[in-house]
Amino acid sequence: MEKLNQSPLGRKQSRDQHPRLWSLLLIGFVCISILSATFALYRYISDNEHRHQVSIANAKLSEVISTLEQFNQSGEKQLTWLSAQLSRYPNLEERLWLSFSSDLMKLFPRFKKASWLDQSGNIIWASGNALYSSNKLHSIASKLSSIAIWPGYTLSKNNEQISITMMMESKRENVLLGYLTVEYSLTSLLSEFENTLLTDSQVLVTKIDTPDDPVESGNIFSYRTVGFGKETVKLGIIQTVPPYPSLTSPQMLVFVAGIAAATIVSIILYNLEISLINKRELKDKVGALTTEINEISDRENYLQFIALYDPKTLLPNRYSLQQYLVKALAVEKELVLSCIEITNLNEIKDMFGKHISEQLLESIVKRFRAVVPKNAMLARVESSQFMTSVAGMCQLEAEMQASQLKVCLEEEIHIDENLIIANCVIGIACRYDQSTTSGELQGFAETAVHQARKLGSGGIVTYNQVMQEDLQQLRIVEQSLRKAINQDNLDIQFQPQIDMKTFHLTGIEARVCWTSHQGNIIEAQKINAVAEETGLMRNLGEWIIDRALSEYSYMLDKRSAPSTISVNLSGRQFHNGLLADHLLQTIRRYDVPAARVQVTLDEQTLLEHVQDNLDVLYRLRLTGLTIIIDNFGMGYSSLTCLKQYPIDMIKIDKSLITDVENSEDNLVICQTMISMANILSLDVIAEGVESMQQHQILRNLGCLIGQGSYYFQEMDTESILNIIREQRTNQLYPRA
Known part of the structure; x- marks a missing residue:
């Protein structure tokens, strides 16, 4: 779990939950596109x-003009009919005119004035609100001769009021009797049309002299030219447009919808990006968790493997062998374990x-497999033991x-x-019971191999009772x-070492020596072997x-006190330095x-343990201790020891002294050892001197110190x- 907390789940921090830059750019691009489309649609x-x-303004203007034309046409017909009626009276009297004009005003209320010229x-005669001014009469009289098609029209403007004068000649038998004129207010007529035909936002205007007058910004202006004979009037409609569209107008609905769409889409895209980030993070976590689970599974498989197999040789270990033996003993009558x-x-x-040692193990395992049967169980139970x-x-x-093995x-x-030669001992155990x-x-089996080890390299021993x-x-x-060690029931004895020339100690x-409960004295050699x-x-x-020092x-x-005291150290505890440390502390x-x-x-x-031994020996030498090799000459690498290790003295094994x-x-061996030691400036101790003759021979060979029962x-x-x-x-020294 410690590794899991440091993994990609635990040791790895989770990502920032912020959208990526390109995602923000994409969201901005989409929103700008929506807003651009909205503005374009708007x-x-x-x-x-x-x-x-x-x-609409053009249609209304057309409707107004059409109504005005209808009115003019109706007026022309009325004026033609009236002039025909008046032509029956060559001499128009005032009484008749007044009756005629009164009936005319009643029948045609839009006509404001009528006159007879x-x-x-x-x-000659006039009726209405007021008589024509002299200027107007002069204008009318000047235009009578230019009228080719009757009725004729004359426009006049007074105080923003535009009036239309319709003129019609009256003839009897092609004899001109005079002219009948009627006048109506175009401004009033248009005002009536504006009230009946137009909406509140539409206004009728007339432009006689300046048809291109500026119109207020934002409004709609539509105009046409209306002819009254040879006279013309610019008639137009101003459509008032509000400065801002209403909230219910289509463009505002589109605008609001576009803003809402851009907002919603940006929120959706943002949430989608966050969702993708979360999914990606979740995917990473799931991947990390899967990896962690696989690693845990691999570790469990590895732990299970090393629990059952030796990791170096891939052979079953002692636990696997134990399981195999339990099953085999349950079904097999005869079983051999080596x-x-x-x-x-x-x-x-x-x-x-x-x-090299690991490659040696691989070669040994191959040789094992070449000899043992295929159905055999081969296991490595210790670093140097196989079963x-x-x-x-x-x-x-x-x-x-x-x-064979x-x-x-x-x-x-x-x-x-x-070139390597491996030495082995084999212990065999058979199932007898x-x-x-x-x-x-x-x-x-271990007891048998222990006994084989005692017999020497290459031994094969079968277990017995x-x-x-x-x-x-x-x-x-x-x-x-x-118990004797813990209760301090052991004793210490000293073997004197003698100067062979002076016989001085x-x-x-x-x-160490030990007296058992039965009163038997057990020698140091046997005590050390048991230990x-x-x-x-x-x-x-x-x-x-502790006791010796x-x-x-x-x-x-x-x-x-003698000059020196010699203490034997065990090989099994020497290389790790613990016993040497205890010696220095005790000193x-x-x-x-x-x-x-x-x-x-x-x-x-x-x-054994060459490098470790070297480290310990040099540490002891630096402290001032003297190093002695015991049983020198009994092994195969005596000269190697003298070359590799900081040795001060050698002790010739008593088997060579005997x-x-x-x-x-x-004699030759002893002579050679003593000579070699003298050359290397090493002192020599002869162990196990038991007679005067041995003493004299060794002294003559150059040995200076001896110990044994002779002394x-x-x-x-x-x-x-x-x-x-x-x-x-x-x-005098004893036995001198």
């Missing part, structure tokens, strides 16, 4: 509306490196297979131009030893260091000079103090 509707209003155009241990795998790893189990195989077949594994392996469990069978009894006895000893080697096998060596080593500190306080705690302390290490210990007086080979047996602290005191009183 303009189109406004233009149509304008054209419609113009057509003689042949010269002089007014434990194969590569004894020098750690040395190969230290010598050639991790890469193979075959159902239905007897003990003899298992031993034959183990022999040993031969196959110990053949030379070439890896990166390196139906009640044997899988855990017990594995324990039997005696091994189990030995193992049980080892467990009993382990429990007793653990120059140093001591600390050794190594049971994992108690670290506890035992720390106890020995405590006793040596006591000797220093008594001013009767400081008891205030023991580091130059007086010697560290003894087995040769085999130095060949019978040195009778064995020429042992002294192991002794306690007080005995060491007494020897030192005797040396100081210049007494």
